[in-house]
Amino acid sequence: CKNMEVLYDSLQLAHKCILNSFYGYVMRKGARWYSMEMAGIVCFTGANIITQARELIEQIGRPLELDTDGIWCVLPNSFPENFVFKTTNVKKPKVTISYPGAMLNIMVKEGFTNDQYQELAEPSSLTYVTRSENSIFFEVDGPYLAMILPASKEEGKKLKKRYAVFNEDGSLAELKGFEVKRRGELQLIKIFQSSVFEAFLKGSTLEEVYGSVAKVADYWLDVLYSKAANMPDSELFELISENRSMSRKLEDYGEQKSTSISTAKRLAEFLGDQMVKDAGLSCRYIISRKPEGSPVTERKSEWPSVEA
Known part of the structure; x- marks a missing residue:
């Protein structure tokens, strides 16, 4: 059962990633299914759902972090987490549902159901059947022990996704x-x-x-x-060294400047070009303070090393 749980969790995560990335895809110019109207509807609907979810949560607890597809919140300990239904089904006498999840999903159903959804019933006569459709659902994760949110460095500004x-x-x-x-x-x-x-x-x-x-x-x-x-x-x-990877060969970078390129060039000066001829170099270096005022790429990098 545990293996199946991991499998289904991976599948739903993959499905979620595909759907989330599709929104970004349809608003990218040059995409085969480019449609700014579709992207606008998705963005507008999502923003309205999250806004209403925040307003609902504020009546019960406190919202902590809002995202495009979810909301982090803290609820009172006395608020019911799950609700158990007793059924007449012998094989499954009890059904447990998430109370906060059901509460949010009712809100979505009442405010965001598409009552004009049309499905092609008869291709020859182009006959469509109209029905109500809603495939947007909240899924509850948690409860968790703690959520750490850093304060903003500037007054009046808020931090996102941190x-x-x-x-x-x-x-x-x-x-x-x-x-x-x-x-x-x-x-x-x-x-x-x-x-x-x-x-x-x-x-x-x-x-x-x-x-x-x-x-x-x-x-x-x-x-x-x-x-x-x-x-x-x-x-x-170990604490103050930086790591950077170079996807191409050193010679392919030409006159470009960066700390990793400077590190590779300096190694080549005293170890030979053979040490840095391959692509995929992993450069490790330390930025020195001197000479003060000069660009970072021109400062000496103490103890440089390169790994292929």
């Missing part, structure tokens, strides 16, 4: 918008963010949680202010 969600067992359920997921980001930032996220799960009060997070932040601030004086050089280089 959050971390944790399961009840403390494992990470979803992560969006943070450097810890991006390739090539400093290991220092990735380790710091991972440590901070875990710290939010410690403590039973808000004060204890902030205290736990402050300990992690203080440690990494000490590393920065002391310039890693108490850290081995090998560990420091």
